Amino acid sequence: xxIAIALxxxxxxxxxxxxxxxxxxxxxxxxxxxAIAFPVTVSLVNSIQxxxxxxxxxxxxxxxxxxxxxxxxxxxxxAVNEIIxxxxxxxxxSREGGEPDAAAFGAAAGAGFGAVGAYxxxxxxxxARTLTIGTGAPGSFATPLxxxxxxxxxxxxxxxxxxxxxxHARIGTYLLAAILYQTLxxxxxxxFALQFYPLVVWTLLGVALGMAxxxxxxxxxxxxxxxxxxxS
Numbered sequence: 001x002x003i004a005i006a007l008x009x010x011x012x013x014x015x016x017x018x019x020x021x022x023x024x025x026x027x028x029x030x031x032x033x034x035a036i037a038f039p040v041t042v043s044l045v046n047s048i049q050x051x052x053x054x055x056x057x058x059x060x061x062x063x064x065x066x067x068x069x070x071x072x073x074x075x076x077x078x079a080v081n082e083i084i085x086x087x088x089x090x091x092x093x094s095r096e097g098g099e100p101d102a103a104a105f106g107a108a109a110g111a112g113f114g115a116v117g118a119y120x121x122x123x124x125x126x127x128a129r130t131l132t133i134g135t136g137a138p139g140s141f142a143t144p145l146x147x148x149x150x151x152x153x154x155x156x157x158x159x160x161x162x163x164x165x166x167x168h169a170r171i172g173t174y175l176l177a178a179i180l181y182q183t184l185x186x187x188x189x190x191x192f193a194l195q196f197y198p199l200v201v202w203t204l205l206g207v208a209l210g211m212a213x214x215x216x217x218x219x220x221x222x223x224x225x226x227x228x229x230x231x232s
Contacts, residue, residue: 003119009149010115013156013214017221018104030092030105034112034159037088041113044084045077052076064193074186075179082178085113085155086162093163102163103221110159114152146203153210154185160217185209 014022014031021027052072053060063073089109093102158178165174188209192202 005145006115006119006148006152009118009152010111010156013111013114013152014104014108016214017107017156017160017217018101019221021101021104024096024104026092026096027104027108029095030089030108031112033088033092034085034109034114035116036112037084037109038113038116041077041081041084044080048076048080049073064190067190067194070190070193071183071187074190075183077186078179078182081113081155082158082162082175082182085109085159086166086175086178088113089159089163090166093167101221102167103160103217103223106160106163107156107217107221109163110156111152113159114148114155117155118148118152143199143203146207150203150206150208150210153214154182154206157210157213157217158182160220161213164220181209181213 010031014027018027049063050060052058053062058069062069064070086106086109089102089105092109093105096105158181161181162171162175162178165171165177168174185206188202188205191197192199
């Protein structure tokens with residue numbers, strides 16, 4: 001059931017942004033590529049964060065207990081995630097041929113990535129319906145479901161942003177924007193870990209931030225798929 005919910009989130013995001021290319025099998029290839037990318041990025045992020053911790057004598061717990069070290073950790077995670085997700089989207093896009101639709105392929109790759117990440121929490125939440133995350137009161141699995149909805153939306157939307165830039169000769173600007181956006185998204189979780197606000201605030205902020213960029217991704221999907229000439 002957890003797998004089904006996570007996949008439904010991802011497919012819904014893909015359909016919302018990439019509706020013009022849903023019959024193209026390479027769009028679903030991008031979804032699979034994004035899903036495979038998730039464990040790859042987890043390994044890379046952990047390795048890079050461990051390297052920084054070793055160099056500066058930090059404990060790995062500092063990434064969730066210190067604001068500034070946590071901010072660096074969020075930036076590292078965002079940069080690695082966005083670069084790998086973009087690579088997954090562009091790999092599938094290169095196989096499609098014809099007029100590139102960056103929004104569709106970016107949404108698919110990002111949604112696949114987000115669906116796998118969402119499953120990790122959803123699976124546990126559905127097995128333990130009294131799961132609590134930083135609260136003293138028992139809660140249902142509705143809260144983590146909302147949190148992961150926001151995560152999938154943010155993952156899909158930021159990859160649309162990066163992929164759009166890559167096919168419109170503005171990869172630097174758009175990829176940087178996607179990384180900064182995901183850093184901000186990560187900081188929301190850090191601030192919750194540091195007890196700046198309660199669980200419900202973190203959940204609502206995450207959903208709002210995810211849906212805000214997803215709405216912009218839908219706007220991008222309405223624009224011409226690519227510039228007339230592709231830079232070398």
